[in-house]
Amino acid sequence: MKTVYKKPESMTSATTIYCPGCHHGIAHRLVAEVIDELGIADRTIGIAPVGCAALAYDYFNVDFSEAAHGRAPAVATGLKLTQPDKIVFTYQGDGDLASIGAAEILHLANRGFNITTIFINNAIYGMTGGQMAPTSLEGQKTATTPFGRDLKIHGNPMKVSEILTQTAGAAYIARGAVYDPKHVMETKKMVKKAFQNQMDGKGFSMVEILSTCPTNWGLSPLDAVEWLKDNMEPFYPLGVKKDIDQDQ
Amino acid sequence: MKTVYKKPESMTSATTIYCPGCHHGIAHRLVAEVIDELGIADRTIGIAPVGCAALAYDYFNVDFSEAAHGRAPAVATGLKLTQPDKIVFTYQGDGDLASIGAAEILHLANRGFNITTIFINNAIYGMTGGQMAPTSLEGQKTATTPFGRDLKIHGNPMKVSEILTQTAGAAYIARGAVYDPKHVMETKKMVKKAFQNQMDGKGFSMVEILSTCPTNWGLSPLDAVEWLKDNMEPFYPLGVKKDIDQDQ
Amino acid sequence: MEHKIILAGFGGQGIMVMGRLLAYAAMHEGKNVSWIPSYGVEQRGGTANCSVVISDEIIAAPIVAEPAYSIIMNRPSLDKFEPKMAPKGVILVNTSIVDRDVERKDLDVVNLACNDEALELGDIRYANMIALGAFCKKTGIIKLETLKKSLKNVLSARRQNLVEINQKALEKGYQLV
Amino acid sequence: MEHKIILAGFGGQGIMVMGRLLAYAAMHEGKNVSWIPSYGVEQRGGTANCSVVISDEIIAAPIVAEPAYSIIMNRPSLDKFEPKMAPKGVILVNTSIVDRDVERKDLDVVNLACNDEALELGDIRYANMIALGAFCKKTGIIKLETLKKSLKNVLSARRQNLVEINQKALEKGYQLV
Amino acid sequence: MGEKFLMKGNEALGEAAIIAGCEAYFGYPITPQNELTAYMSKRMLEEGRVFVQSESELAAVNMVFGAAGAGKRTMTSSSSPGVSLKQEGISYLAGARLPAVIVNVMRGGPGLGNISPAQGDYYQATRGGGNGDYRLIVFAPNSVQEMADDVIDAFYLADKYRMPSMVMADGMLGQMMEPVVFKEPKGNKGLPPKDWALTGAKGRPRNIVRSLMLGGTGLYEHNEVLRKIYAEVEANEIRYEELETADADVTLVAYGSASRACIGAVRHLRAAGKKVGLIRPRLVWPYPYKVLEKQAEKSKKFLVVEMNLGQMLDDVRIGVAGKAPVEFYGYAGGWIPTVKEVVDRVNQMF
Amino acid sequence: MGEKFLMKGNEALGEAAIIAGCEAYFGYPITPQNELTAYMSKRMLEEGRVFVQSESELAAVNMVFGAAGAGKRTMTSSSSPGVSLKQEGISYLAGARLPAVIVNVMRGGPGLGNISPAQGDYYQATRGGGNGDYRLIVFAPNSVQEMADDVIDAFYLADKYRMPSMVMADGMLGQMMEPVVFKEPKGNKGLPPKDWALTGAKGRPRNIVRSLMLGGTGLYEHNEVLRKIYAEVEANEIRYEELETADADVTLVAYGSASRACIGAVRHLRAAGKKVGLIRPRLVWPYPYKVLEKQAEKSKKFLVVEMNLGQMLDDVRIGVAGKAPVEFYGYAGGWIPTVKEVVDRVNQMF
Amino acid sequence: MPKGKVVIDKEKCKGCELCIATCPKKVLGLSEDFNTKGYRYSTPLHPEECIGCGFCAMMCPDVAIEVYRED
Amino acid sequence: MPKGKVVIDKEKCKGCELCIATCPKKVLGLSEDFNTKGYRYSTPLHPEECIGCGFCAMMCPDVAIEVYRED
Numbered sequence A, B: 001m002k003t004v005y006k007k008p009e010s011m012t013s014a015t016t017i018y019c020p021g022c023h024h025g026i027a028h029r030l031v032a033e034v035i036d037e038l039g040i041a042d043r044t045i046g047i048a049p050v051g052c053a054a055l056a057y058d059y060f061n062v063d064f065s066e067a068a069h070g071r072a073p074a075v076a077t078g079l080k081l082t083q084p085d086k087i088v089f090t091y092q093g094d095g096d097l098a099s100i101g102a103a104e105i106l107h108l109a110n111r112g113f114n115i116t117t118i119f120i121n122n123a124i125y126g127m128t129g130g131q132m133a134p135t136s137l138e139g140q141k142t143a144t145t146p147f148g149r150d151l152k153i154h155g156n157p158m159k160v161s162e163i164l165t166q167t168a169g170a171a172y173i174a175r176g177a178v179y180d181p182k183h184v185m186e187t188k189k190m191v192k193k194a195f196q197n198q199m200d201g202k203g204f205s206m207v208e209i210l211s212t213c214p215t216n217w218g219l220s221p222l223d224a225v226e227w228l229k230d231n232m233e234p235f236y237p238l239g240v241k242k243d244i245d246q247d248q
Numbered sequence C, D: 001m002e003h004k005i006i007l008a009g010f011g012g013q014g015i016m017v018m019g020r021l022l023a024y025a026a027m028h029e030g031k032n033v034s035w036i037p038s039y040g041v042e043q044r045g046g047t048a049n050c051s052v053v054i055s056d057e058i059i060a061a062p063i064v065a066e067p068a069y070s071i072i073m074n075r076p077s078l079d080k081f082e083p084k085m086a087p088k089g090v091i092l093v094n095t096s097i098v099d100r101d102v103e104r105k106d107l108d109v110v111n112l113a114c115n116d117e118a119l120e121l122g123d124i125r126y127a128n129m130i131a132l133g134a135f136c137k138k139t140g141i142i143k144l145e146t147l148k149k150s151l152k153n154v155l156s157a158r159r160q161n162l163v164e165i166n167q168k169a170l171e172k173g174y175q176l177v
Numbered sequence E, F: 001m002g003e004k005f006l007m008k009g010n011e012a013l014g015e016a017a018i019i020a021g022c023e024a025y026f027g028y029p030i031t032p033q034n035e036l037t038a039y040m041s042k043r044m045l046e047e048g049r050v051f052v053q054s055e056s057e058l059a060a061v062n063m064v065f066g067a068a069g070a071g072k073r074t075m076t077s078s079s080s081p082g083v084s085l086k087q088e089g090i091s092y093l094a095g096a097r098l099p100a101v102i103v104n105v106m107r108g109g110p111g112l113g114n115i116s117p118a119q120g121d122y123y124q125a126t127r128g129g130g131n132g133d134y135r136l137i138v139f140a141p142n143s144v145q146e147m148a149d150d151v152i153d154a155f156y157l158a159d160k161y162r163m164p165s166m167v168m169a170d171g172m173l174g175q176m177m178e179p180v181v182f183k184e185p186k187g188n189k190g191l192p193p194k195d196w197a198l199t200g201a202k203g204r205p206r207n208i209v210r211s212l213m214l215g216g217t218g219l220y221e222h223n224e225v226l227r228k229i230y231a232e233v234e235a236n237e238i239r240y241e242e243l244e245t246a247d248a249d250v251t252l253v254a255y256g257s258a259s260r261a262c263i264g265a266v267r268h269l270r271a272a273g274k275k276v277g278l279i280r281p282r283l284v285w286p287y288p289y290k291v292l293e294k295q296a297e298k299s300k301k302f303l304v305v306e307m308n309l310g311q312m313l314d315d316v317r318i319g320v321a322g323k324a325p326v327e328f329y330g331y332a333g334g335w336i337p338t339v340k341e342v343v344d345r346v347n348q349m350f
Numbered sequence G, H: 001m002p003k004g005k006v007v008i009d010k011e012k013c014k015g016c017e018l019c020i021a022t023c024p025k026k027v028l029g030l031s032e033d034f035n036t037k038g039y040r041y042s043t044p045l046h047p048e049e050c051i052g053c054g055f056c057a058m059m060c061p062d063v064a065i066e067v068y069r070e071d
C-alpha cells in the first residue's frame, strides 16, 4: 500500500501541549510539510513566539530560537541578516504579532526583509487564559471583555493582513484557514508560497491562518470550527491580499 | 486698519528653539490658530513628543504633557479617557510616530479613540542630528545612510497615512504641506477638521504635514522647500486619504 | 493544628470548586486558611490540583509539598501524589475512575466510587461533592453543616439553583463512610 | 603644565575644526590632550563652543569650566565666557564681529579683526585659522609648524585641497600678533 | 471591621484598588497576574471607571502617565518581563513626579523564565531598573490581606509624596486565596492638592507635566528636589515587623512569600529552644537599615532568605555593616522555601 | 603599538567593535551616543557586515538576540532611556546565555532628563534593571583609550562566559576626543566553540536558543548554572586601579568620568601633603569588594564620588563593611566634578 | 473506490473529533475507553469503508493519523 | 489694490527668507545688520507696495510678522 499520509520529517515525535482540537497543531503540520517538500530542514531556523506556541521548538526538527513577546520579527532580522542563506520564519499569535509586536511586524513588512511569517489568528490570547486580542470580534466575550467586546470601550478588531498590504516591502500577504481539508490544502499552498518567496529572495511574506481556540472560546473543537466559520470568516475574508507576482 | 494677521492667543511669546525656516513653527501656528478659532484653549491638552518639538509646551498656551519617545498616543489615551470632555492632541515627528511609536499610533487609530494627532513628516530625525527616519526617501543621505538610503539594506520608506487608512477606527486621515500660502490654508482646514472631529466625537483623526528640516537636509530654508516639492511630495501625495464623512 | 490537603483530578472534575468550598468552610469556622491552585502550562490536559491549608496559626506554606490529606479523583493524580503523601496520611480515592489500588501500606485509604454515587443523584458532576462529604466525615477537619452553608459562596450567581443538589451530594458522601 | 582652552562662536564659524586642529597638533607634540564640544539643544542658533585641554599629565577635567585661554569669535560668546575666564587669562577676540570691548581688567586681551583679515585671503571662512595662528604666537602652547602639519588630519578627504590656504591663514594670524 | 472575603491575591489587589479610588487601570495580560487584569476589566466598567487592555506593557505604563498627569488615581500591573518593559515609563513617572501604583506579581527569570513564584525583581524594584536616580515606595506583602492593605496605602503614599509606588508580590501570593477584610481608605485626608494636574487651563495658567529639563541647572535642581523627597520618605515611612528578635542569636531577614516559611521556622525553632528571630521589612524601599544595625548589636548571625540568588542580601549587608556575619539561603526559578528547609538551614548556624 | 588617532569616544567604541570582529550592529539614535550609530552605519557597510537602524531600542536588542543566537559577535548601543527600554531584552540575553555587547553612553535622568553626562544607571547596569537574577560584565572606562580597550575585552569576555557584557560610558566620554591606539584583539583564542548556535541543523541535531524553562526544576537548575558562572566571573575578572592607596588616610572611590577629577584631586592633595588615594574599579560588576575590605583596614575614611545621588555607594558600603565611615559626594542631572570641588570636599574630611 | 487504511496512534490522540467529523465515509468514531492521558480516542469503527482519502490525517492537529491506500 | 502694512519683530526673526520668497509684491528683504541672536532679519524694503495679503505672516515659522490692511 502506498502511504497517503505520514508525520512529516521536520516534526519531532513529541506530543504537543495544545488542547484537543486546537488549530495550532494543524498549522505546525503544514509548516513542517512545506519544509520537507522544499528540502530546507537543514537550513531553516524557526522563531517561536510568546503564546501557546512558545514551545514550538519541541515540535519542529529544525533549529529554533525563542523571542520575547512580540519581538520575533526583530530576532528573525538578526538571524537572517547575519546568515542570508538560511531560511528564517516566525510563527506568531495575534497577541504576539498584532498587539505587543505591532511595531516590529509593521517595520519588518515595510522594510521588506526576506523573512516568512506564519500568523495564527485565533481572536484571543490562548496562553494566558483567553483575554481579548486585537483581533477579537465585536461582542466577543473574553476574560477581559466579560460583557462582550464593546467597540466604543475596547476599540475595533484589527485587520492585520489588510493593513500590511499597504507596506512597500510585503511581497505576499494571504489569509487562510484550516477548518476542513479544502482549506487545509489551500492554506498549505499559501504557506509554501511564503517559504518559496524567501528562497527566491522576493521579500517579506506572511500567511495569516484563522484558527480556533476551543478552550478559551469555551466551545468543543467542532463547535469552535462552526464559530470560526460563522463569525471570524465573514469579518476576516480569506484569500491572497497581496502578491507582487500577481500585481505586476 | 484691520488686523490681517497676529500671533494666535494660544501661542506663548517665547522664541522657539527651531532652526531658521523649520516648518515645525508653521505647524505650531496652525494648531494654535485652530485652537483659537474653535475656542477650546481652556480645555485642550497637548502632548509633546520626543523630537525637535519636545519643548512644544513652551510655545503653546494650553496644558501640556510630555510623553516618552513614541508613546504620545498612550499618554493621550490616559488623558482623554479619564477626561472625555477635554480636547487631547498629540504632536509627533516621523521618528516618534512612525518608528519607535508605530505600535501605539496603529492601536490608537484602530481603536478609534477620540483623539487628534498632528504628524510632522520631515523625512528625518531632526532632534538627534539627521538620522534616517522610516519616511526617509530612497537615495536620501542622512547621518545613518551615508551612502544614501538603499532599499535593499535600509528597507523602504513608510507611507504612514496610507497604512492608517486601513484601520477601522480612523475617522479622518489627511496629508498636507505648508510650503506656500495655498498649502498652509489647505492644511489648516485639515487641522481644523481633525480637531472638530474630536469635538463631535467622531474618532481618531490625523493630519500628516510634510515638513522641511533645512538643518539636517543641509539646505537653506528655501532650497529645502524645493527639495520637499521635488522629492517628498511625489512620493507622499497630498490630500485627504480617509474621511468617514465623505466615505459614507 | 495545621491540616495540609491536596485535591487532585482532571480539569473538568470540579477540583478547584471543591478546594474553594473547603477553604470557605474553614474560614467560616474561624480558621486560618489558604487555597492555591497549581497553575501553568502543565494544566492543559494534565492534572489539575490545588492545595488547601487549614490552621489555627498563620500559614507558613500555602503550597503543600507533603500532604497529610488528599482527595484523588483520577489515576494520574494518584501516580503523582501517592509518593508525596506524609506518613500515615489519609487518602480518598475515586475508584470510579482510578484503576489501581493505593500501594503504600502506611496510608489510611478511603476507596469511594464517587462517579457512580454521583450518577445516582443524576449527574457525575456531583462526584466532587460526594468525595468532599466523605472526606469531611473521615477527617473531621470541618463540619458538614459549614460545608453545606458555604456552598452559596462558591457557586456563581447563575448556579445558585444548584446549591441544594450539591448539599445532597455532600450529605450522601458523608453517609457513605 | 595643563592648558585649559575654550573656543567659541557661531555655528558656521569653524569653531569645532579650530579646536580639533589644536588638539591634533598637541597630540602630535606628544601631549595629553582632550577636545570636547558643548552639545545639546542650546546649539541651535546659539553659540557653539568646545573645550580643549593640553597637558603633560592625565587630564582630570576635559570640560573647561574656568578657561585660562579663549578664542572668542562672536558677541554672545564674549558675554558668556568673559566672566568665566581664569584670573589673568588670555582672551583673543574677533573684533570683526564682536562689538564691545572686554571689560575685565585682569585679562590679557588680543583684539584681532579676524574676518577682515580672512577676507584679504579671499573668504571669511579662514577667520578661524587667522585666530588660531595668532593664538599660537601669543600663547606659545603649540608650534605653528605642528598646526600646519596637522591640518590634513582635520580636513575631510574632499577638502584636502584647502590645506594650503588654511596654512597661509595660520601663518598670517601668527604674523599679526 | 468589614466583611471577610475569601479571595485570590490578584483579585484582592483589584478590589483594594477600587476601594482606594483608582479611577483608571491599564494592563496587559501576563501570568501569574491575569486575574487582576480580568478583575479590573469587569469591576472598573461596573463602577463607570476607565479600564484599557493596552497593546503592551509599554503602552500601559504610558497610559498611566497620561491618567496620572490628569490627576487621577491610576494603576498598572504586570509580572516580571512585563515590568521590565515598563522601566522607561516608570523612570518617566518618577522624573515627572507623577503618583501612580505599579503592581509586580513576580515570576521566575531571567528572560521568559517560567511562571512560578519568585523574588528576582527585588533589585529592579528597590534600585530602579530604569534610568537615572529615582526610587519607588515598594511594598512587600506576604499575605492576601497585606496585598489589599498595601494597595490602599500605595495609592495614598504615592499621592502624599508625588511619586510612583509599587506593590511587589509574587505568583504564590497572586494565585492563592486567603481571607481578607478590606480596610477603610484614608481618602484624600492630609494630601496636597493636585494643582499641577492637566485638566485644561480654564481660569489658571497652563500646567506642564514633564521630566525633561534641558539646559542650565534645571535637572540638577530637580534631582536635588528628588533627593530631598526621598530622604523624607526614608525618615517617615520605614515599615517592618519583628518576630522574637529581642534575644535572637540568629536573625532571619525575609520579605513576601519567603517570609512565611521563616515565620514557621521561627515558631518551630523557638519551640525547640533555639533563639531565632525574624525581621520582615514591610517596605523594601525605604529600607529599615537602622533596625538591622541595632539588631546586629545583639544578634550573633544573620540569615537572609530570598526566592532569588541574593538581592536584599545587599541591603542587609549594608544595614548590618560588618557587625555580624550575614549568610544567605536562596534559589531562583521556582523555589519556595518550606519551613523544614529553613529550619534545617538555620540549624547549621548553631 | 599601532597608530595613534584622535577620536571621539563614541567613534572609538565603534572602531574597536569593528576590530573586535563585531559582525552585526543594531542601534537606534539617541544623544549623546549618536556618533556611534552613525559611525557604524558607515563602517559596517564598508566592511560588508550587518548594520540596521532598528525601529526602536526594543527591536535593536532583540535583533541582537537573533544575531547572537546565530553565533555572531554583535553589539547594540544607546543612552539611558533607550537602555531602559532594552531591559527585557537584556534579561532574555542573559537567560538564554547569549554573548553580546551593550553600550550605554549615560545621560541625565530620570525620565527624559537631559543630555548631559551622568552616572545614574549604575544600579541598572550592575544589578540588572531587567527581571530575574542575572548579571552583566560591566566595564567603566574613564577615557577614550579605555573605551576602545574595553569594547574589545567586552566581546571577548562575553564569549568566554557566554553572557552579555556592557560598556558603561557617559556623555562626556562619548563626546570627547582623545588620542587612542587600538590594541590587537585576542580573536577567539581560548574561547569555547559556539556549538549551540543556530546555523541550520545540517549534520547535527537541532539547536534551541531560549530562556523559557517551563515545568519541573529546569529553571531552578538553569539559575544554579548562572550562579556558578557568575561566581566564576567574580573569581576571575576583578579589575581595578589603585592610586596612592598604600598609606591613604582618605580613600576616594570613583569610576568613569567622575574618577578623572578624583585623579586630579589625589595629585593635588598629595602635593599639599595630604594622604589621599583612589580606588578605581575598572569593572563595576564583578565588583572589587575584597580590595575595599583590605583598604578599609588601613584607610580611616572613604569618599565615594559619583555623578548621581549615590549608587556605587552601596557597593563600597558592602566592601568596607563598617570598618570605616563611608561618605558620599555626588549630584545628578549634569554635574561633573571638578578637581577643585573634590579637593574641597576631601579637605572637609581632615 | 480505492481501498484505504487508516492507522491512529491512540496515545497521541486527544479525542478532538476533527477527523471523525471530516471523514466522508464515516469510518471513524470515538473509543469507549480512555488512553493514558484520559482522552477517549478516535478509532476506525468501519475500517472497511475507508477509501484512503487522507482527509482525516489532514485535519488531525496531533499528527496521530497515518493513511495508506492501495495503489 | 488695498493698502497693507507689515510689521516684523526683528528679534523674533531668524532670517529664513520664507516670507521674502512668498511676498507677491516683493515688499520684503533681508536687513544688512544682525539682530542680537546674530541673524540678518526680514524687513519691509518697499513697505508702500504691501497689499496686506498676509502671505508673509502665513509662511513665518516664528510668528514674527503682523499684517494690517485698510478696511
Ligand SMILES: Cc1ncc(C[n+]2csc(CCOP(=O)(O)OP(=O)(O)O)c2C)c(N)n1
Pocket: A049, A050, A051, A052, A053, A069, A092, A093, A094, A095, A096, A097, A120, A122, A124, A125, A126, A127, A128, A133, A213, E028, E029, E030, E031, E057, E081, E082, E085
Ligand atoms: C512581555 C510579556 N508580556 C506578556 C506576556 C504574557 N503572555 C504570554 S502569551 C501572551 C499572549 C498570547 O496570545 P497570542 O499571541 O494570541 O497566542 P496564542 O496563545 O493565542 O496562540 C501573553 C500576553 C509575556 N510573556 N511577556
Ligand SMILES: Cc1ncc(C[n+]2csc(CCOP(=O)(O)OP(=O)(O)O)c2C)c(N)n1
Pocket: B049, B050, B051, B052, B053, B069, B092, B093, B094, B095, B096, B097, B120, B122, B124, B125, B126, B127, B128, B133, F028, F029, F030, F031, F057, F081, F082, F085
Ligand atoms: C527611548 C528614546 N530613544 C531615542 C531617543 C532619542 N531621540 C530624541 S528625538 C528622536 C527622533 C526625533 O525625530 P522625529 O520624531 O522625526 O522628530 P523631529 O526632530 O524630526 O521633529 C530620537 C531618536 C529618546 N529620547 N528616547
Ligand code: SF4
Pocket: A017, A018, A019, A021, A022, A023, A024, A052, A122, A126, A127, A212, A213, A214, A215, A216
Ligand atoms: S489555549 Fe487555545 S490556542 Fe492555546 S493550545 Fe489551547 S486551544 Fe490552542
Ligand code: SF4
Pocket: B017, B018, B019, B021, B022, B023, B024, B052, B122, B126, B127, B212, B213, B214, B215, B216
Ligand atoms: S533640526 Fe530640523 S526639524 Fe529640528 S528644528 Fe532644526 S530644522 Fe527643524
Ligand code: SF4
Pocket: G004, G005, G006, G022, G023, G024, G025, G026, G027, G028, G049, G050, G051, G052, G053, G054, G055, G056, G057, G067
Ligand atoms: S482516509 Fe478518508 S475515508 Fe479513510 S478514515 Fe480517513 S477520512 Fe475516512
Ligand code: SF4
Pocket: A021, G008, G012, G013, G014, G015, G016, G017, G018, G019, G020, G041, G042, G059, G060, G061, G062, G063, G064, G065
Ligand atoms: S483529529 Fe487527531 S487528535 Fe483529533 S480525534 Fe482525530 S486522531 Fe484524535
Ligand code: SF4
Pocket: H004, H005, H006, H022, H023, H024, H025, H026, H027, H028, H049, H050, H051, H052, H053, H054, H055, H056, H057, H067
Ligand atoms: S502682507 Fe502680502 S504684500 Fe504685504 S509684505 Fe506680506 S506678503 Fe507682501
Ligand code: SF4
Pocket: B021, H008, H012, H013, H014, H015, H016, H017, H018, H019, H020, H041, H042, H059, H060, H061, H062, H063, H064, H065
Ligand atoms: S519668515 Fe519669519 S523668521 Fe523667516 S525671515 Fe520672514 S520674518 Fe524672519
Ligand SMILES: [Mg+2]
Pocket: A093, A094, A095, A120, A121, A122, A123, A124, A125, A126, A133
Ligand atoms: Mg491568539
Ligand SMILES: [Mg+2]
Pocket: B093, B094, B095, B120, B121, B122, B123, B124, B125, B126, B133
Ligand atoms: Mg522627523
